[in-house]
Amino acid sequence: MKFANTTVPQEVQKENSPQLSKRQIWNKVFKGVCFTATAFSIAMLLILLVRIVTQGAGFLDWGLLTNFASRNAEDAGLLAALAGTIWLMLVTAPVSFILGVGTAVYLEEYAPRNKFTNLLQTNISNLAGVPSVVFGLLGLTIFNRLMGMGASVIAGGLTLSLLVLPIIVVASREAISAVPTDVKHASYAMGATKWQTIFRIVVPTALPGVLTGTILALSRAIGETAPILVLGALTYVASTPSNLFSNFTAMPVQIYNWTGRPQQEFQDIAAAGIIILLLMLLVMNSIAVFIRSKFQKRF
Structure with a gap:
């Protein structure tokens, strides 16, 4: 049995050779651009870290954590600010987690597929990119003035919850949608209800992705300045929050x-x-990695 000759003619090879060479050149150029961008980003991060560590390492002592803010650099500390941050996270974390995961479960498992839910999902995704100062203005209007909470811990925590809520919803929806359909069908075949399937199968399986999105969102919240300043947080507090x-x-x-401050000591x-x-x-990200690895081994 004779096979047809599949050898590419030399004329075709000559025509394709310049195109192939051009593609290889563009591939190398694109690879070089990506490598340069990555190297530049890493270099800037290293320079920033080295600058901060070399400038502030000599001022790390126990007094920095146990003293309140002061006009004298020698006596200044972070006690009030550290306590305020912890109080804010105690409000922000449970509120944003419960509302974010609940919203994601509803949108993925219960909400009908229509134009309204599509519009709602699009708006939630867009809210994740809104500047943080806008959420500060929203918190100032609703929690500070309308609800009369003032510049309190609960007002700040709820404002930061609004800031990170879209991020948690998007991350939780992606984690829930990644749960295999066969797992749900197996649960239904065993006689479980929809709520039992979601509570015992879907949420635990998606929990690693949900926790990752939550921790990253809280990491953003813990470093935000604009919403808290707009809300009216004080720059000098000589006591820790009591409620x-x-x-x-x-x-x-x-x-x-x-x-x-103009003084170099400050x-x-x-730093x-x-x-x-x-x-x-x-520490927060390490806890998230530990929890993720634990649940990934289990499910």
């Missing part, structure tokens, strides 16, 4: 205040405060 309606300050606000203390803030973010 949800106490006045407060936060670490980003305190660091912002120090960087505006600039160095601000030390940034190091502490970065360590807090590192």
